[in-house]
Amino acid sequence: MQVEKVIDFVRGIGGLTAVYRREWNGYSVYEPIYDPRESDFEESSSVVLVSGDGEIRFATPDENTEFLDRIESDYRS
16 A cells, blocks of 8 residues: 555654645655654655655655645645
8 A cells, every 4th residue: 555655665764654645746745744852854844755656755855845835825725
């Protein structure tokens, strides 16, 4: 199952879990959840992207900014 693979990916870098947020630009987007007392990872502010073929990766800084801007504009609409 895709969610379990994403959670394993996030746990592999010290995260606790991941929460599905939405589809965006052909990716399923997940927000990694970290223990704030233990996390100082640069990726902690980045979303996780899952492509249609199942590739799991962190969003690039530009992708992350674009995604967050999109969410913000959706809430203003």
